[in-house]
Amino acid sequence: MGVFSFNYLLRRLLVxxxxxxxxxxxxxxxxxxxxxxxIGAMIARMSRQEGFVENADLIxxxxxxxxxxxxxxxxxxxxxIGNTLRLDLGYSLANFPxxxxxxxxxxxxxxxxLVGIATAIFFTVGNLCGALLAWRRTPRLLKIMIPISxxxxxxxxxxFSLLLVYIFGFLLPIFPQVxxxxxxxxxxFTLEFFGSVLYHGFLPAMSIVLVTFGFWALGMRGMMVTIExxxxxxxxxxxxxxxxxxxxxxxxxxxxxxxxTALAVSIGTLVNGSVLVEIMFTYNGMGSLIYSGxxxxxxxxxxxxxxxxxxTSALAVLIIDLTYPLIDPRIxxxxx
Amino acid sequence: xxxRKNPHPKSLPGGSVSTxxxxxxxxxxxxxxPRGGKGLGDGGADRVVLSVxxxxxxxxxxxxxxxxxxxxxxxxxxxxxxxxxxxxGCGKSTTAYxxxxxxxxxxxxxxxxxxxxxxxxxxxxxxxxxxFRWTGLSLxxxxxxxxxxxxxxxxxxxxxxxxSHEGKQNDKEALxxxxxxxxxxxxxxxxxxxxxxxxxxxxxxxxxxIAMGVALHPTVVIADEATSALDVVVQRIVAQTLxxxxxxxxxxLIVIGHDMGLLAQIVDRIxxxxxxxxxxxxxxxxxxxxxxxxxxxxxxxxxxxIKERKPLKITEGITHDPRNPPSGCIFRLRCPFAWEHCAxxxxxxxxxxxxxxxxxxxxxxxxxxxxxxxxATLANP
Numbered sequence: 001m002g003v004f005s006f007n008y009l010l011r012r013l014l015v016x017x018x019x020x021x022x023x024x025x026x027x028x029x030x031x032x033x034x035x036x037x038x039i040g041a042m043i044a045r046m047s048r049q050e051g052f053v054e055n056a057d058l059i060x061x062x063x064x065x066x067x068x069x070x071x072x073x074x075x076x077x078x079x080x081i082g083n084t085l086r087l088d089l090g091y092s093l094a095n096f097p098x099x100x101x102x103x104x105x106x107x108x109x110x111x112x113x114l115v116g117i118a119t120a121i122f123f124t125v126g127n128l129c130g131a132l133l134a135w136r137r138t139p140r141l142l143k144i145m146i147p148i149s150x151x152x153x154x155x156x157x158x159x160f161s162l163l164l165v166y167i168f169g170f171l172l173p174i175f176p177q178v179x180x181x182x183x184x185x186x187x188x189f190t191l192e193f194f195g196s197v198l199y200h201g202f203l204p205a206m207s208i209v210l211v212t213f214g215f216w217a218l219g220m221r222g223m224m225v226t227i228e229x230x231x232x233x234x235x236x237x238x239x240x241x242x243x244x245x246x247x248x249x250x251x252x253x254x255x256x257x258x259x260x261t262a263l264a265v266s267i268g269t270l271v272n273g274s275v276l277v278e279i280m281f282t283y284n285g286m287g288s289l290i291y292s293g294x295x296x297x298x299x300x301x302x303x304x305x306x307x308x309x310x311x312t313s314a315l316a317v318l319i320i321d322l323t324y325p326l327i328d329p330r331i332x333x334x335x336x
Numbered sequence: 337x338x339x340r341k342n343p344h345p346k347s348l349p350g351g352s353v354s355t356x357x358x359x360x361x362x363x364x365x366x367x368x369x370p371r372g373g374k375g376l377g378d379g380g381a382d383r384v385v386l387s388v389x390x391x392x393x394x395x396x397x398x399x400x401x402x403x404x405x406x407x408x409x410x411x412x413x414x415x416x417x418x419x420x421x422x423x424x425g426c427g428k429s430t431t432a433y434x435x436x437x438x439x440x441x442x443x444x445x446x447x448x449x450x451x452x453x454x455x456x457x458x459x460x461x462x463x464x465x466x467x468f469r470w471t472g473l474s475l476x477x478x479x480x481x482x483x484x485x486x487x488x489x490x491x492x493x494x495x496x497x498x499x500s501h502e503g504k505q506n507d508k509e510a511l512x513x514x515x516x517x518x519x520x521x522x523x524x525x526x527x528x529x530x531x532x533x534x535x536x537x538x539x540x541x542x543x544x545x546i547a548m549g550v551a552l553h554p555t556v557v558i559a560d561e562a563t564s565a566l567d568v569v570v571q572r573i574v575a576q577t578l579x580x581x582x583x584x585x586x587x588x589l590i591v592i593g594h595d596m597g598l599l600a601q602i603v604d605r606i607x608x609x610x611x612x613x614x615x616x617x618x619x620x621x622x623x624x625x626x627x628x629x630x631x632x633x634x635x636x637x638x639x640x641x642i643k644e645r646k647p648l649k650i651t652e653g654i655t656h657d658p659r660n661p662p663s664g665c666i667f668r669l670r671c672p673f674a675w676e677h678c679a680x681x682x683x684x685x686x687x688x689x690x691x692x693x694x695x696x697x698x699x700x701x702x703x704x705x706x707x708x709x710x711x712a713t714l715a716n717p
Contacts, residue, residue: 231482240469329532
């Protein structure tokens with residue numbers, strides 16, 4: 001069994017923390033390159049809302065002090081890194097007394113749930129469809145059906161969710177149009193609440209799955225065709241193994257490896273892709289939060305959410321990297 | 337190597353005695369009834385285990401079919417090792433894959449008959465064929481480097497072939513012992529039991545393939561250039577392992593290769609192929625000492641010698657388009673002895689002596705004079 005070596009683990013962890021450090025630094029630097037600062041932006045917001053702000057200079061001065069923006073840059077930097085390590089991401093400017101960590105803490109589970117379930121479904125369905133497309137024994141009907149269903153791939157997910165809401169939320173009101181759980185329900189660990197979450201999550205998840213699985217099916221099909229030409233496939237056939245066993249133990253087992261890598265790489269994109277879908281369904285996840293941050297020029301929120309997304313992607317990559325030696329025995333020994 | 341000259345391993349000393357008793361014990365339990373000899377005498381050693389008749393394989397191309405194997409017929413006797421030689425692209429591997437029913441598209445079998453122990457392989461249904469595979473015919477593949485599934489342990493790849501043919505093995509300890517025994521047969525250490533293919537050397541992988549190939553005691557084993565990817569030292573070891581295992585288990589073996597020197601040491605008979613045709617099939621000592629077909633002569637002549645540097649003669653003449661083979665004899669465009677008759681009539685296989693046939697007009701009775709002349713030119717070039 002490809003038990004990963006200590007060396008491998010160490011290297012992976014190092015890459016993980018390096019990613020987070022670079023991300024935190026960039027998030028610190030980029031807003032400071034732009035003219036103005038969050039306080040100015042806040043005052044500008046206030047003045048837009050109220051027309052005029054008395055003693056604006058004094059307020060700015062006071063707040064700059066409070067946020068420590070008058071300290072030298074390196075002091076700010078180390079404080080920022082220290083805060084980030086404690087997952088203190090500062091204040092949201094638009095929802096002022098609220099901390100970004102609180103907002104993110106409330107939104108993140110919904111996105112992880114939605115994207116997680118959608119990913120599990122499209123990865124399974126996509127790879128299965130791809131494998132069946134390449135397999136010689138697949139019934140012809142299925143081989144015609146799958147490519148047709150893959151035409152959805154060219155539709156943007158937000159547009160597709162609009163279509164789904166129209167058909168299944170409006171024309172045939174089978175599924176709820178908005179929200180993450182039933183109106184008037186309190187989030188709690190009951191079966192009823194859980195059911196409601198799944199019920200509400202179905203359409204958003206489907207709009208991600210249907211537009212994404214085709215991509216994975218095509219990738220898998222390509223890998224399967226490559227595997228089909230490998231020498232060990234001829235030997236598997238010569239050995240007189242049962243066809244279904246050859247399909248999953250010889251073909252899918254080997255074809256899935258690059259797909260896993262691709263999945264790790266694409267997890268960041270996935271969350272971004274779900275932003276518009278979440279807005280369509282007013283699903284209160286990270287997507288909605290990022291959207292409101294950008295719409296309100298809420299520096300703190302944008303910084304915080306970006307950072308959390310980077311950490312999530314890095315974590316996903318780390319998890320896949322650490323499980324990789326378990327699925328590909330060749331990895332751990334080579335140490336790569 | 338003197339003992340290898342005898343094509344009948346029955347008379348080999350030592351271990352081969354137990355070999356034969358082992359095989360005879362196994363014959364009665366074979367799912368397919370053994371077939372009698374082909375009228376050549378029905379002594380045990382001359383029993384035909386594999387009979388290929390007029391096998392023809394084409395590869396479909398947009399410009400027309402490429403004739404890869406053209407009406408090949410030969411018999412393989414029990415316990416015999418047959419070498420299949422010829423230059424690259426002459427159809428020797430395609431013949432092997434045809435026998436194994438593994439011709440990959442766009443290749444297809446046009447006609448022919450392949451009988452293994454009396455079972456017509458081409459008539460089997462898909463499920464029958466699946467069950468017949470590896471018990472009737474097994475393969476030691478060309479590229480052992482890539483012939484093992486990289487994500488499966490060595491033991492699992494041997495277990496899966498045992499379990500798909502003999503059902504789920506509940507006695508894990510017995511299964512383990514059986515695999516260790518196979519390892520021992522081919523000289524592999526037990527420690528590789530739990531290893532993955534990438535942890536083995538090329539020679540070890542090749543031996544795993546040999547162990548796997550004989551795991552079910554098949555009637556015929558086909559080794560497709562099993563040694564060509566290895567260096568000469570490992571080549572020799574693997575070739576010796578092959579012969580040793582073959583004698584111990586008592587299977588019949590077809591060895592495909594182009595290393596004439598190596599083949600000379602391990603086979604009983606050699607079949608020479610040219611452009612999809614079998615031009616000569618003869619006991620190994622005849623082929624080397626007295627090659628009959630002009631192509632075989634050129635082939636033997638092409639074996640490099642340490643004592644002298646000689647030019648390669650076989651490049652003379654042109655090779656034909658495999659889609660439109662020339663009329664008459666397939667070799668006439670490159671043959672130094674060809675005359676009009678060769679373009680008109682396709683030479684039938686001519687029986688020379690026991691187990692020796694040649695497809696060349698020179699050896700027909702009515703052309704004896706021409707043969708004498710040809711042999712004279714060959715002696716004084």
